[in-house]
Amino acid sequence: xxxxxxxGGSTYTPELVDGFARLHRGxxxxxxxxxxxxxxxxxxxxxxxxxxxxxxxxxxxxxTDLDAGLAGADVVILQLRIGGQQARIxxxxxxxxxxxxxxxxxxxxxxxxxxxxxxxxLDIARRARDRAAPAAWIVAFTNPVGIVTRALLDDGHRxxxxxxxxxxxxxxxxxxxxxxxxxxxxxxxxLNHLTWERAAVVDGVDRLPELLARHGPELAEHVRLPHRVLxxxxxxxxxxxxxxxxxxxxxxxxxxxxxxGARVAEIERELLELYADPALDTKPALLAExxxxxxxxxxxxxxxxxxxxxGAVHSVNVxxxxxxxxxxxxxxxEVSCRVGNLGAxxxxxxxxxxxxxxxxxxxxxxxxLALAAAVHGxxxxxxxxxxxxxxxxxxxxxxxxxxxxxxxxxxxLEWAR
Numbered sequence: 001x002x003x004x005x006x007x008g009g010s011t012y013t014p015e016l017v018d019g020f021a022r023l024h025r026g027x028x029x030x031x032x033x034x035x036x037x038x039x040x041x042x043x044x045x046x047x048x049x050x051x052x053x054x055x056x057x058x059x060x061x062x063x064t065d066l067d068a069g070l071a072g073a074d075v076v077i078l079q080l081r082i083g084g085q086q087a088r089i090x091x092x093x094x095x096x097x098x099x100x101x102x103x104x105x106x107x108x109x110x111x112x113x114x115x116x117x118x119x120x121x122l123d124i125a126r127r128a129r130d131r132a133a134p135a136a137w138i139v140a141f142t143n144p145v146g147i148v149t150r151a152l153l154d155d156g157h158r159x160x161x162x163x164x165x166x167x168x169x170x171x172x173x174x175x176x177x178x179x180x181x182x183x184x185x186x187x188x189x190x191l192n193h194l195t196w197e198r199a200a201v202v203d204g205v206d207r208l209p210e211l212l213a214r215h216g217p218e219l220a221e222h223v224r225l226p227h228r229v230l231x232x233x234x235x236x237x238x239x240x241x242x243x244x245x246x247x248x249x250x251x252x253x254x255x256x257x258x259x260x261g262a263r264v265a266e267i268e269r270e271l272l273e274l275y276a277d278p279a280l281d282t283k284p285a286l287l288a289e290x291x292x293x294x295x296x297x298x299x300x301x302x303x304x305x306x307x308x309x310x311g312a313v314h315s316v317n318v319x320x321x322x323x324x325x326x327x328x329x330x331x332x333x334e335v336s337c338r339v340g341n342l343g344a345x346x347x348x349x350x351x352x353x354x355x356x357x358x359x360x361x362x363x364x365x366x367x368x369l370a371l372a373a374a375v376h377g378x379x380x381x382x383x384x385x386x387x388x389x390x391x392x393x394x395x396x397x398x399x400x401x402x403x404x405x406x407x408x409x410x411x412x413l414e415w416a417r
Contacts, residue, residue, distance in 0.1 A: 003031070003073065020300060021053070025056070037064050039272070046281075067131055078148070085268065094108070112409050114148070117143075140317070163193070167301075177202060189336075196238070233353065314337060318343075319333075335349060369381065382406065383399065383402045
């Protein structure tokens, strides 16, 4: 299997290479693709040393030439960030001027990221269609994953979206239950970064009620939500639900503290210094502070299932296609799926509870409008998407946020200049 990583200059890359080195012996070739040649000159050699340390026979190369890197790839992983950490810092700060959450994957900041990202992703995917192996898979780890995945599917690509929220909670549940992670099968449901765990099945028995009874306060603290929310819903929500269930509290916190992006930029500078050490042949401990826990395990497990047709269950972003009757078939949802070489098939799932269904439906409507704005451009489309977002929803805020978003992103949006 040849895997091409677009955005291979990311400081995440050693995490991904380490996962392949430990868990995926079927990897024949890994190619890191990035326009930043200086980063590739650090990450490429480090990746080779990590593979060698684990005795992996796969070859690792790197290139700034997208077309050359895509040639013959069986899988294309997207982990790019258009605008880098400076754009992220913008996404996390300009919404605060309107009293709205500043976050890079949801709210006005998430829309800004979608507008910057979708056109670039579609260009990459169209080039991969001509240069990668027939029936190659595109795995989108680029946020906002749900919108990016739908853009790819609407454009006719063989794509699936991946997030690390579910695997992180699976590992936490497994630790509390003292069972291997693979023994826990989640009923993971919702949209990307808007998900709930409704069951944690071990040997045919749902252990989530037990987890909530014994460890409810601990789990609530982990996702930074009131314990009462977990009690009443009978679920463990993603920590991203805090932006919805505790919006004003989050805004107040964000106004008092530096943005997450500012801290990540510092971590990245430190990581790149570490990566320059020719003796380094492992991912450094500091990488854990960068975020993306279990990213490599999620990615490698998904790729193995697509290749081996083993029917393993993974939580991924796929077409709704009737899975959640309250949503249009063409929507992209994030649910537990059985994965094989034909793709990911959602497991049978119970209807959503009314409160969850309402929020999911509201957000799915926003995502459809956000994708239209990302593909076609236009101030009115941006405004309409913001007006539809559950975290905005007011005319004055949507108008002001539209102006701020476009002012902060004009260099990336040709139509907005």
